[in-house]
Amino acid sequence: MKEYLLGKIEDIPEGRGRAFKAGARTVAVFRSNGKIYAIANRCVHKGASICDGDLSDNGKVVRCPWHNWAFDLETGRHCLDRTERLRTYEVKLAGDQVILCA
């Protein structure tokens, strides 16, 4: 596990995703209701980029842009089939800087 600087919190737009390369991993980062979430970018279904997905359910769920699979941002679990899961990552704030642990 290593810490990466993502930038200032205001660089991550509310309600939309951005992808970051953190070592070998590509992580989708969302700011929703003021909170930052980090989740594996590649959908386990057919490989779409989760960072291009829309948020739903009051900003708690991200929908895959290709086939609408719904993942809980907090846990990474699919909302209907709990055995399907995207990895989630810890995010910290240092002042106004966002730090990803991946």
Next chain:
Amino acid sequence: MNELGPAVELERAEAISPDPINPKIRTLEVIDTDFHFSPKWETLRGYLKEPFKSRLYHFPVGSLEYNPEPANEKPGIGQDTHGTASTGAEVIGVLDRFGTDIVIMNPGYTRPQAIFNEPVIAAIARAHNDYLIEEVFPVSERIKASMMICHRDPQMGADEIRRVGHHRQFVGVFTSFSGLFEPIGTAKYDPILDAMQEFDLVLTSHSEGWFPHFTPLWTGARTWIELFGNAPAGNCMAHLAAMIVQGMFDKYPRQKVIFQEGGYWWLPDFMLRLDDFYMSSGGDIALTERKLASGERWLHKMPSQYVLDHVRFSTQPITIPKNRKHFGWLLELCHAQDLFCFSSDWPHQTMDPANWVVENPDCIPDEMQKKLLSGNARKLYGRL
């Protein structure tokens, strides 16, 4: 998310725009056998002949009455969830984005095959084909298509095939396996098959409009899952069975068919069941039109053999079991190595990029990946 103290020196993560297409796809030849092209109505109208040009102000609604918006909870998007390609340049843009080398385009929801006015269908088909010839095919040799015809009137269908069949970027003829018409495969469509024999064209049989006035199989359905997730398979099987047991392939032994969006994991049961019924109760095959004309009592081969010799399946939508052994068994039981041709169905809701073909090497080894992505399509389509 935790709050920490002042920032320390850390490696900065780079903001990127990830390419969702597996890099291996871009190293292999990819032929997409089902991709939907949707000319703008005003463009198509410019190619319509009178009296249709003056009277058809809008595209005739008829291909669908229900779309996935309520199911996807995405209002305003409709069927073309992933975009719309209306010009040759837009098609090439999509191909490059998805790592596709050659595309075999079908009409999008600009196809009116489900309506009953046959002259209108034929007029729109003619305009669609003329637009392709005049403005789309010249953009790139990478663009091929199945021509639109009015298959409801077989003579009209045959006339259109003979009118444009000489153009070699048409590699097939588009028909559908859902609608209130007899299955393609019955002898009433022989004029279409006769015309196809004059060219080297694959018969495409694709899923079509929804709701019960298009096909009885949808009676009572209320959800997208029933309408689109499940019902096409039954219609697809009905058309395939008609082709085989009503002697279409015996009369037209060179004809190849590709089925699209009707599924295929049902094939093992279908093939065993047709063979079993044929051996025990195939006597009425002799009473079908083609067999009455030829005086033959039986088919030339066992029913399942026609599938292997004449029929191929576009892969979209692929459903992959979580159990790896099951996926491998399904592929083997369905003869996927030889019968499956990759398709994306872009831009529709269940669109499949080619990632899955190269990301399951335990079930789809390298050589089989090449066959699925392009090799089988090259063997199928004589004009590629």
